[in-house]
Amino acid sequence: MDVLRYLRDRARLVEREIHRWVPEFEPVVLARAAGHLIGAGGKRLRPCLVITACEAVGGKTEDALETAAAIELLHTFTLIHDDIMDRDKFRRNVKTVHEVWGEPMAIIAGDALFARVFEAVAENARRLSLGKSRVIELFDTLSKASFEICRGQAMDMVFEEMDEVTEGEYMDMVAKKTGALTEASAKVGALLGGGTPRQVKALGAYGLLIGTAFQIQDDVLGVTGDRKKFGKPIGSDIREGKRTLVVLRALSSASKKDKRDILRALGRRNASEREIETAIHALGRTGAIDYVLQKARRLVAEAKAQLAPLSESNAKSMLLALADFVVEREF
Amino acid sequence: MDVLRYLRDRARLVEREIHRWVPEFEPVVLARAAGHLIGAGGKRLRPCLVITACEAVGGKTEDALETAAAIELLHTFTLIHDDIMDRDKFRRNVKTVHEVWGEPMAIIAGDALFARVFEAVAENARRLSLGKSRVIELFDTLSKASFEICRGQAMDMVFEEMDEVTEGEYMDMVAKKTGALTEASAKVGALLGGGTPRQVKALGAYGLLIGTAFQIQDDVLGVTGDRKKFGKPIGSDIREGKRTLVVLRALSSASKKDKRDILRALGRRNASEREIETAIHALGRTGAIDYVLQKARRLVAEAKAQLAPLSESNAKSMLLALADFVVEREF
Numbered sequence: 001m002d003v004l005r006y007l008r009d010r011a012r013l014v015e016r017e018i019h020r021w022v023p024e025f026e027p028v029v030l031a032r033a034a035g036h037l038i039g040a041g042g043k044r045l046r047p048c049l050v051i052t053a054c055e056a057v058g059g060k061t062e063d064a065l066e067t068a069a070a071i072e073l074l075h076t077f078t079l080i081h082d083d084i085m086d087r088d089k090f091r092r093n094v095k096t097v098h099e100v101w102g103e104p105m106a107i108i109a110g111d112a113l114f115a116r117v118f119e120a121v122a123e124n125a126r127r128l129s130l131g132k133s134r135v136i137e138l139f140d141t142l143s144k145a146s147f148e149i150c151r152g153q154a155m156d157m158v159f160e161e162m163d164e165v166t167e168g169e170y171m172d173m174v175a176k177k178t179g180a181l182t183e184a185s186a187k188v189g190a191l192l193g194g195g196t197p198r199q200v201k202a203l204g205a206y207g208l209l210i211g212t213a214f215q216i217q218d219d220v221l222g223v224t225g226d227r228k229k230f231g232k233p234i235g236s237d238i239r240e241g242k243r244t245l246v247v248l249r250a251l252s253s254a255s256k257k258d259k260r261d262i263l264r265a266l267g268r269r270n271a272s273e274r275e276i277e278t279a280i281h282a283l284g285r286t287g288a289i290d291y292v293l294q295k296a297r298r299l300v301a302e303a304k305a306q307l308a309p310l311s312e313s314n315a316k317s318m319l320l321a322l323a324d325f326v327v328e329r330e331f
Numbered sequence: 332m333d334v335l336r337y338l339r340d341r342a343r344l345v346e347r348e349i350h351r352w353v354p355e356f357e358p359v360v361l362a363r364a365a366g367h368l369i370g371a372g373g374k375r376l377r378p379c380l381v382i383t384a385c386e387a388v389g390g391k392t393e394d395a396l397e398t399a400a401a402i403e404l405l406h407t408f409t410l411i412h413d414d415i416m417d418r419d420k421f422r423r424n425v426k427t428v429h430e431v432w433g434e435p436m437a438i439i440a441g442d443a444l445f446a447r448v449f450e451a452v453a454e455n456a457r458r459l460s461l462g463k464s465r466v467i468e469l470f471d472t473l474s475k476a477s478f479e480i481c482r483g484q485a486m487d488m489v490f491e492e493m494d495e496v497t498e499g500e501y502m503d504m505v506a507k508k509t510g511a512l513t514e515a516s517a518k519v520g521a522l523l524g525g526g527t528p529r530q531v532k533a534l535g536a537y538g539l540l541i542g543t544a545f546q547i548q549d550d551v552l553g554v555t556g557d558r559k560k561f562g563k564p565i566g567s568d569i570r571e572g573k574r575t576l577v578v579l580r581a582l583s584s585a586s587k588k589d590k591r592d593i594l595r596a597l598g599r600r601n602a603s604e605r606e607i608e609t610a611i612h613a614l615g616r617t618g619a620i621d622y623v624l625q626k627a628r629r630l631v632a633e634a635k636a637q638l639a640p641l642s643e644s645n646a647k648s649m650l651l652a653l654a655d656f657v658v659e660r661e662f
């Protein structure tokens with residue numbers, strides 16, 4: 001099955017729903033700032049995950065629509081605030097929100113998207129015949145995931161100032177920063193679709209694993225990707241001093257010269273293009289990129305294994321293909 | 332009845348509950364930043380409102396505890412982000428979060444508090460025998476209020492750049508920025524206490540009115556208050572160019588000289604202490620402060636009238652006294 005086409009079809013389904021939650025409102029400047037990154041597109045991977053998980057346990061596509069949109073609002077809120085913190089200037093091939101409207105408005109724009117998340121879920125829950133405890137679980141799952149994302153983002157910042165970060169610490173950070181939301185996406189989809197507790201758990205585990213693999217792949221694309229396809233500048237993680245798995249692994253195994261080339265650019269915001277290129281070449285020579293890609297592939301294999309309890313369906317095939325897409329994508 | 336004592340008693344009740352939601356966690360720096368303003372005290376007016384509204388419709392004090400804490404988390408989240416946007420340096424007699432930990436960590440600290448709001452409400456809902464639709468209404472009310480607060484804060488920012496703001500625009504902004512949360516506080520209290528739809532509505536209206544009066548009083552204290560009691564520098568609203576009702580009213584009725592004295596300081600962050608004092612004296616001479624205080628008192632009278640449908644109880648007496656406190660307080 002063609003994952004990109006599936007993604008596009010599902011994305012079209014959720015697209016209108018997402019936009020319904022960021023309409024024009026007063027003050028217009030806030031509405032524009034909040035809608036900016038959403039209007040710039042994006043893969044809509046997480047809302048698609050919500051819907052597909054819902055289908056995979058026997059639910060209907062439309063049973064999860066508002067919550068799928070809610071997940072994209074939540075995701076976009078984290079992007080807007082992360083971009084402020086990381087001082088990133090571009091995302092999805094457009095200027096970041098704070099670059100256009102300034103930091104104060106970008107902070108509220110993120111907050112406003114986050115605020116609407118639970119309203120969208122409330123609307124979703126109201127029209128389904130879910131039990132009370134399942135409704136509470138929906139909100140609880142999203143609230144806890146949001147908190148984990150904050151913890152992950154804070155750890156990422158703390159790591160930038162640390163001399164040494166272990167691979168375990170990195171994996172823990174990524175599980176929170178990126179894995180928590182894909183875990184929640186698959187879980188709430190399964191909850192809305194009427195999945196059994198076992199199915200909900202399996203899909204949550206699957207979501208956590210592909211999210212972690214997704215972030216690792218993102219780190220690799222951040223040094224080897226194509227700027228146009230990827231939508232943000234290559235090497236900016238290096239300039240920001242991000243302790244990505246590629247960097248951690250490379251530093252622990254690099255030759256003296258390669259290590260020097262990497263450290264010369266790492267965390268130096270005004271590093272030249274040439275210094276960045278030299279650092280990226282050094283990363284490649286250490287074998288760190290291959291090591292990390294292999295690790296991502298292992299996580300994807302584990303994620304697919306989690307789906308064993310689900311009976312065969314188109315949705316299940318899509319989840320399997322989605323897992324592969326996460327490590328095969330170039331954007 | 333002594334409102335301050337009542338507030339202190341109720342505050343003690345919610346205090347432990349609030350702290351349970353900002354425990355130590357990794358990374359410690361985030362936990363500290365998130366807990367900073369909560370640890371600095373505060374009137375806990377909103378959580379007390381939740382509990383008293385719950386009692387006023389016949390609920391038990393403990394029925395609303397987690398949600399009372401949730402409202403304080405939500406309130407503190409808005410304070411942390413507002414302080415960043417307004418570049419305020421002090422709050423509750425301590426340094427603001429971004430002054431101690433920097434803006435990026437302050438942004439996440441606010442986000443982390445907001446994230447926990449709905450988890451606390453979920454825990455509250457789980458142990459009560461509320462119907463499903465009432466549970467959804469709880470989450471929906473808090474989500475919508477959060478969104479209104481963001482709109483109000485954005486309007487406040489937009490007004491700073493406008494030449495003229497009408498009294499109606501100001502009232503609309505304040506209803507969102509401050510009224511929405513006190514409205515939600517009273518509403519969720521009534522929902523948790525098993526209030527009838529009519530009681531829930533009446534308490535919501537009461538909350539909106541006292542919140543609006545509260546903000547107007549806050550604006551007055553910002554120019555006439557005692558710095559120690561008030562907890563933040565007097566005159567900072569003027570330096571930030573805030574279009575408070577006092578300023579709006581004064582500008583529309585001031586003599587040429589008074590207007591000049593006000594405009595010389597308004598929106599000038601580096602205005603001298605003397606210029607600020609001169610502006611405050613000019614504000615006083617226009618009669619704007621008296622006008623505004625009268626307006627706040629009218630709102631409080633209206634708020635009290637909303638409580639007519641509630642049968643007599645200690646809780647109802649407290650709500651009446653709370654309304655008076657809002658415009659009589661000096662902190």
